Amino acid sequence: MREGPDIARIASLVGDPARANMLNALMGGTALTASELALEAGVSLPTASSHLSKLMDGGLLTLASQGRHRYYGLAGAQVAGMIEAIIGVAEAVGPKRVRPGPRDAAMRVARVCYDHLAGEQAVAMLDRLFDRKLLLRDDNQIRLSPSGVSHFSALGIETHAKARRPVCRACLDWSVRRSHLAGTLGAAILDKIIAEKWARREKDSRAVVFSPTGRQAFERVFLS
Amino acid sequence: MREGPDIARIASLVGDPARANMLNALMGGTALTASELALEAGVSLPTASSHLSKLMDGGLLTLASQGRHRYYGLAGAQVAGMIEAIIGVAEAVGPKRVRPGPRDAAMRVARVCYDHLAGEQAVAMLDRLFDRKLLLRDDNQIRLSPSGVSHFSALGIETHAKARRPVCRACLDWSVRRSHLAGTLGAAILDKIIAEKWARREKDSRAVVFSPTGRQAFERVFLS
DNA sequence: GGAATGCTTCGATAAGGATCGAACCATGCG
């Protein structure tokens, strides 16, 4: 019984199903609000709030208050790495999952990450927006270029910042391990994809499935 | 509330103080009996037995029965890696510990991680093995190069894969935050270090202490 | 200044699980 870092304390924080679901949801890289996390974990708001304060006390989360919204996010890459390690063991010892089915494949191609698009399509899109200089990489931030403003405006997407929420924001993609676009612009693009019926949300899943013609339209507008 | 690997189940196994102490003790790499683990965890024998069967059910331990003795050991390097990751987070978020004492310093330099070497020495070694192209980084995997095979063979280390266990595997180091070498090769190298008496295991600790001449020999062979 | 929304705290309840003593198996020794 030698003393040392309190690993039981950290592990038990992850060891509750509700908290594990929350952390899992936050592995996408985007910060989420308490209500969203409550939904994700399948518990009531008070319960979620209690879990969140425990995770905060444990140092696993960071909190960004924006007005009456409170965004919870993972405290850092080290925490994310630990969760990945636990996932790895759980996968290894857990019931041998059948080969990743079509739904998993669809998730890798395109899925919803809170309110914007993630997956291979989303990562490719961000790459192209940089290539076409519609977005500019500025330090670790993303900015709109003047041509970007008019480009999105022509698509019916207004890009002036109204809320405190940033227009552009990088979000680390779970499956591709590179950034995709979040922020109000990312959300607006996803809105457009759905509104134009280029794709539909899979029921009870984060997967986003493009129709053949919808994919062509999306590629013409964002990947050309 | 998506379904997936049951990470809460795994984490909650580690999340009990008694079990965490047991796992910690097993990180030394030697298998221990139920009574030894009970002592280590500070619980009675029945309690320890109950914990051990839970850890077995969870797939975190292996059991080797020898006569009336039953030796429990970690189920593999992946489990060890997960525990290292949790230790890393616990160290980072835990109460700012007083200046790391001499024993902690020794642990940072070199220690046992289940069955292979960890710490600054181990991370430096892996770096050099890459530099010398004895190992190759392939995607996210590690492979032996042809020259690596002959190099280790000349040192008396055979590197053909026999079991399911990979020869080379990256394991994240909690103190350095970079990878060191696990897998059968990592285990063989630690064996050689001990067999050649370049270093000895510290009593009741995971620390590995090199002798002056042993360190020179190690550096000549693996860090040159 | 209301009204509405997002979130937290409080209080009570319920369930899970950690713990130990005692009894029970199994192996090895003489």
Add this chain to the structure above:
DNA sequence: CGCATGGTTCGATCCTTATCGAAGCATTCC
């Protein structure tokens, strides 16, 4: 076989903690 030793199972107790409804704060919108 009888006995000692290492381990596990059983049963009862106790404590931790997850949970939710209701009420309370805080911030924004109208």
